Amino acid sequence: MLTLIIGNKNYSSWSMRPWVLLKHFGIPFTERKLRFSQDPAAAFHTELAPITPVGLVPVLLDEGFAVWDTLAIVEYVAELFPQHAVWPRERQARARARSLVAEMHSGFGALRQHMPQNIEASLPSVGKRILAEQPDVRRNLDRIVGMWTAALNDSGGPFLFGEFSAADAFYAPLAGRLITYGVPLPAELTAYVDRLWASPGVAAWVADAKQEKDFIDFEEPYRKSASDAG
Structure with missing residues (x-):
């Protein structure tokens, strides 16, 4: 049985990706959640230390063998369960899906910094301010609109490469x-986001995140910014 070690569902975007993928394809696993903490003596750090040298989530355990980093986890799962189309079956679509996933894995730093994940929140006024003040975030969003539009046009949808794949899990x-931040999108991309949010694995994660009700102040830096501005 696989075990996936994750962080808080409301905040942990990296944990969300492999969890959603496993759930979507009905791959059995045990979830082990560690609450985020900046205290080095907290369970998050002490329990991860002997498992992964990087001390971050997610981590996939397979009979004691640890795989860390979301992209490595997805590739491991794809090899373990070839019966599932974790990646598109067609070669060029698969290569393009991997390209988009790699871009998400290493890019969009401005958006990730200024719009951290917070599933239970609704922060359109914060989003409007960020878009007005952070041109790098706007550039990230322009790239996302272009890439999603091209992928959906090429595949015909309903997901980026037709059927749900690792690419959709990575962009969830x-x-x-x-x-959360009320970012406006073209109508066809709003429809894609709605479909993605309603897909089984994503919907299950979101439901759990909204039930956590575990406020962690260092995960919500925009609240301090708003208070400083006031």
């Missing part, structure tokens, strides 16, 4: 950020 947290 970003879609959540757009919802």
Whole structure:
């Protein structure tokens, strides 16, 4: 049995990706959640230390063997369960899906910094201010609009490469950020976000996140910014 170690569902975008993927494809796993903490003596740090040298979530355990980093986890799952189309079956679509996933994995730093994940919140006024003040965030969003539009046009939908794949799992947290911060999108991309948010794995994660009710102040830096501005 696989075990997936994750952080708080409301905040942990990296944990969300492999969890959503496993759930969507009905791959059995045990969830182990560690509450985020900046205290080095907290369970988050002490329990991860002997498992992964990077001390971050998510981590996938397979009979004691640890795989960390979301992209490595997805590739491991794809090899373990080839019966599932974790990646598109067609070669060029698969290569393009991997390209989009790699871009999400290493890019969009401005958006991730200024619009951290917070699924239970609704922060359109914060989003409006960020878009007005942070041109790098706007550039990130322009790229996302272009890439999603091209992928959906090429595949015909309903997801980025037709059927749900690792690409959709990787962009699910970003879609959540757009919802949280009230970022306007073209109608066809709003429809894609709605479909993604309603897909089984994503919907299950979101429902759990909204039930957590576990406020962690260092995960919500925009609240301090708003108070400083006032």
